[in-house]
Amino acid sequence: MDANSSSGPGAQIQDLPVGCLTVAAMNEALVLGAVRQHELAAAAELANTQLRKEIGEREKAEAEIRRLNIELEQRVAERTAQLQSANQELEAFSYSVSHDLRAPLRHILGFTNLLKKDAGPALSETSLRHLATISESANRMGMLIDDLLTFSRVGRAEMKTANVNLDELVRETLGDFQEETKGRTIVLNLHPLPCVCADRALLRLVLVNLISNAVKFTSHRAEATIEIGCVPGATAETVIFIRDNGAGFDPHYAHKLFGVFQRLHSTNEFEGTGIGLANVQRIIQRHGGRTWAEGVVDGGATFYFSIPNPNGGRHANGK
Amino acid sequence: MQTESRIIQNILLVEDDMRDVDLTLAALEDHHLSNKVFVVHDGAEALDYLYRRGKFAVRGAGNPVVILLDNKMPKIDGLEVLKIIKADPKLKTIPVVVLTSSRETPDLIEFYQHGVNAYVVKPVDFAEFMRAVQQLGVFWAAVNEPPPDSASGSTPMQSGKVVPPGKEG
Numbered sequence: 001m002d003a004n005s006s007s008g009p010g011a012q013i014q015d016l017p018v019g020c021l022t023v024a025a026m027n028e029a030l031v032l033g034a035v036r037q038h039e040l041a042a043a044a045e046l047a048n049t050q051l052r053k054e055i056g057e058r059e060k061a062e063a064e065i066r067r068l069n070i071e072l073e074q075r076v077a078e079r080t081a082q083l084q085s086a087n088q089e090l091e092a093f094s095y096s097v098s099h100d101l102r103a104p105l106r107h108i109l110g111f112t113n114l115l116k117k118d119a120g121p122a123l124s125e126t127s128l129r130h131l132a133t134i135s136e137s138a139n140r141m142g143m144l145i146d147d148l149l150t151f152s153r154v155g156r157a158e159m160k161t162a163n164v165n166l167d168e169l170v171r172e173t174l175g176d177f178q179e180e181t182k183g184r185t186i187v188l189n190l191h192p193l194p195c196v197c198a199d200r201a202l203l204r205l206v207l208v209n210l211i212s213n214a215v216k217f218t219s220h221r222a223e224a225t226i227e228i229g230c231v232p233g234a235t236a237e238t239v240i241f242i243r244d245n246g247a248g249f250d251p252h253y254a255h256k257l258f259g260v261f262q263r264l265h266s267t268n269e270f271e272g273t274g275i276g277l278a279n280v281q282r283i284i285q286r287h288g289g290r291t292w293a294e295g296v297v298d299g300g301a302t303f304y305f306s307i308p309n310p311n312g313g314r315h316a317n318g319k
Numbered sequence: 320m321q322t323e324s325r326i327i328q329n330i331l332l333v334e335d336d337m338r339d340v341d342l343t344l345a346a347l348e349d350h351h352l353s354n355k356v357f358v359v360h361d362g363a364e365a366l367d368y369l370y371r372r373g374k375f376a377v378r379g380a381g382n383p384v385v386i387l388l389d390n391k392m393p394k395i396d397g398l399e400v401l402k403i404i405k406a407d408p409k410l411k412t413i414p415v416v417v418l419t420s421s422r423e424t425p426d427l428i429e430f431y432q433h434g435v436n437a438y439v440v441k442p443v444d445f446a447e448f449m450r451a452v453q454q455l456g457v458f459w460a461a462v463n464e465p466p467p468d469s470a471s472g473s474t475p476m477q478s479g480k481v482v483p484p485g486k487e488g
Binding site for chain 1: 336338339341342345391419420421441442443444445446448
């Protein structure tokens with residue numbers, strides 16, 4: 001009371017409301033706090049529910065991913081099995097072509113010849129010509145079958161890539177044509193070639209086909225020129241060209257050159273089945289490269305192929 | 320003649336396709352070898368012949384100097400015949416030449432793994448076919464020294480056409 005008396009009546013008035021206010025405020029605060037707490041709890045509950053929902057959703061999503069993964073793996077396994085069986089079928093088909101189609105051909109040729117041997121002297125010239133045509137046709141079919149088999153093998157053969165010295169490979173391949181080109185004048189213009197990363201045996205087949213074409217389509221020239229070189233400037237890939245001064249081709253049909261059994265010249269003009277360039281394209285494609293050609297009718301042809309350089313060409317073109 | 324049931328053939332041709340038999344004999348005829356050929360038509364018959372059982376129980380003793388074996392045949396194929404021959408100490412010395420239409424390499428590897436003595440792809444071209452068969456015939460029947468348990472080549476031969484043993488000489 002001493003304090004009250006010293007503070008006067010005003011202070012008393014002030015004192016009461018302060019205490020009241022404090023209590024009221026506290027009460028209010030408590031109520032508010034309770035409300036707030038309730039709100040917070042509700043919010044937390046909501047957040048928890050949300051979180052639980054999200055966790056549930058995430059778990060669901062994860063389960064879905066796992067399911068999709070399993071499904072994908074299954075699908076890959078199925079596809080692989082399908083591919084394997086397709087491959088096996090293809091091999092069985094090749095085998096059948098190789099074995100079962102060759103036998104009747106051998107018989108046609110064999111018995112045509114036996115007939116010619118037995119009855120030859122009694123046969124007219126026309127009959128003999130017919131027999132010769134039968135033999136020629138059967139022989140040609142034999143060649144087509146062999147070519148088709150080679151083509152199929154070229155697509156299936158396992159690739160063994162290594163550093164290939166193209167200079168050496170070109171020289172080696174040209175050696176194969178010595179017998180065939182005996183008595184012909186062929187000027188060889190060989191430029192230095194780089195090393196490439198490729199399957200040597202398959203690349204040799206590319207060169208055999210391209211050189212054989214150059215030799216064949218220049219056969220009507222008194223002096224044939226064959227030039228082999230590397231197109232400068234390319235870094236990501238090595239571009240090789242083989243140019244000849246032979247019969248060339250109509251550039252209008254250039255897109256047909258690399259098709260299976262596609263020919264731009266008649267067999268009477270130039271022999272062949274039309275599988276060579278198809279093999280070239282298939283082999284180069286398997287290396288990730290490209291093939292193309294330029295030519296003019298009677299003005300020679302240039303065939304190009306590219307082989308990608310390892311490391312995008314950073315260390316390429318070195319010998 | 321008494322010797323007739325003891326007629327011995329030098330070359331055993333195992334071939335199911337009569338057209339190939341005819342062509343093979345035509346090729347060998349040029350070198351007077353066709354009369355040294357005995358023909359059987361599948362692997363089962365070849366084994367009967369080699370083991371002298373069934374209808375071949377009465378054939379003369381001795382192994383052929385060479386077996387020309389087709390690969391693809393009904394019942395028992397060429398590879399199976401080869402496996403049996405090369406697994407038998409009494410037969411494994413007989414040279415076996417596989418004649419096949421197939422150029423496919425898996426076959427080649429398998430035949431060599433089982434001890435084939437030669438593997439010949441029958442050429443489609445007639446002249447090449449004749450040459451190949453003639454070279455084989457001459458080499459195995461005349462040039463090569465056969466293993467000691469082979470039938471002697473000096474005995475009378477029957478014609479190359481398919482004749483059951485013990486009949487006609």
